Amino acid sequence: MPKWAMAIDLDKCTGCESCMIACKVENNVAIVDPEQAQAGRVMYWMDMMTAYESEDTQVVRRIVPKPCFHCDEPPCTVVCPVGATYRNPEGIVAQVYHRCIGCRYCMAACPYTAKVFNWYAPKWLEDSACRPNPDVSLRMSGVVEKCSFCSHRLQQIKEIADLEGRRIEDGEYVTACQENCPTDAIVFGDIEDKDSSVYKLSKSYRVKRYMDDLDVKPKVFYLSRRTTE
């Protein structure tokens, strides 16, 4: 059974935010009014986190792309009262929009603040050039949603691979953010496969994991030469 993981190379990342845009379009993430977004209701599955830290005498601004971390032991799924969020055998933490009752307990329990909520009925662009992606289900008001590692792509690739009777090759299943990254800072793949590039990166000395001490085992990790976290 593969286990999907993502490496984000902060030394390569330019902070161009194209991963955010790609994700938003690919996954039909709703467009939120500016004033609502200002009030903290902006919806991104792949968010851009700005952190400030001081190095010697200067303050450094760091920009970190932040998807859902798809923990191997997710704190969000254990608290869900109806089983609307769960971790599937391939390690993807999934959300069942049609079962979610909107109690937002998973959001309160997530240490990475990775989930977003549909405070109003979601809206999408009406433009004929930009229609919702037919492969991703549209959400309704009052449910929690989050990054799915573009699992709709996995379903398609899995079908093809099954038909041809082979394993999914490394680099065959790509997420939208990875595909759109101009500097190839995002690497995605099966971390159980010893030949995959994400596995090799996971052995790098540059690996940083957010909140490793909580032992929730996030499957999204960062690569950075900087010593401070």
Next chain:
Amino acid sequence: MDKDEILFKPIYETGRGFYITFGILAVILLWALAMYINQVMVGLGPTGMNQPVTWGFYIVNFVFFIGISHAGTLISAILRLSKAEWRRPITRMAEVITAIVLVIGGLHPILDLGRPDRMMNLLESGRLQSPLLWDVTSITAYFTASTVYLYLPMIPDIARIRDRGGKLKWLYTFMAWGWQGTEYQQKVLNRAINILMVMVIPIAISVHTVISYIFSMTLQPGWHSTIFGPYFVVGAIFSGIAALMIVMMTFRKVYHLETYLKEIHFRYLSTLLLIMSLIWFYFTFSEYLTGVFGSEAHEMEVIKYKFSGPFAPFFWGMVLCNFVLPVTILSFRKFRTMTGIFVASVAVVIGMWLERLIIVVPSLASPRMDVPLGIYVPTILEWSLFAGGIAVFVMGFMLFSKFFPIISIWEIEEGRSHAAKEVEERIASYLPGP
């Protein structure tokens, strides 16, 4: 003429004041209902909640109301169990608080749901591993136990109203369950009450413990604490006693029950309030001292948010209302008048509400990740539903007092006829001698 005629009076006579108050409250309730219907239509958007502050007033009030509900059944059971003779005029009111407030509190998580239409998923596909399901279970158990515990000691009084005739005779006949006051019936009733009061204590404690588990089972700084279970139970009893005294003082004033609810009752209850205030402070102190001493980075962020950040006025207001004010008022005989006790009780209720706010919001507002600090400003919708909740509480009490006596008449009578002799025998049995 009955000796306790004054206790029956509110059932048969209703003044203009009642209708006016009830009308005002009904308007507030209707307003809140309209606001809620709007929320169901458009979603949770009109609230002040956001990311990362995903829980707001609804959860705060849920914890607060459930806390108030501990006044009743738990205190009444403890007083009954410890054979405190002064309990007699108090127990009924305490039990009514539980029944009403539990309904209000229990509905709050539903107000909070983004999809209330899918509420039944909790029963159809509920996961018992989730602390929210523990809540559903324990609150339902508590509600069942406490309504039965309210109803059973009412049976002799209902029979009394039935025998007086007058309005709604069919209702009282039905509810009196054929009570004739025979020796056998009394034996059965006493036995039932005794069983229930022992059962109700662990249920009541479990309810608030489990509510604290909602928070403490997560990994969030400020929530993930082993002290939360007992801390919440103490806080619940604390706010419950204060609410009980406010209710008692109001009824004493409105229905002229000065001869039943004497100063001595309030003095005893206020001693209990003082003790709970000190225990509450002890828990709060331990909770924050361990946090500050350990100085774990994320924990400190939350503590700073409370001590000196945007929540400082609420935090220090809570300390003032829950500790400084009640302790100063209740420890000195000079301040411990009826007005003093009333002020202390109101302060405690406000303070305990602030405490719930301080537990729920700051932990959410300063998450572990380097995302910007959250802000939470409740909107008119959330205030309206809060006001609606309080209106339901007062209306529930007003209605109850129009149908049933708010002081247990048969227990008062029993106190007059048997208790003195019983207590005398009991004391004799404590003393040296044969």
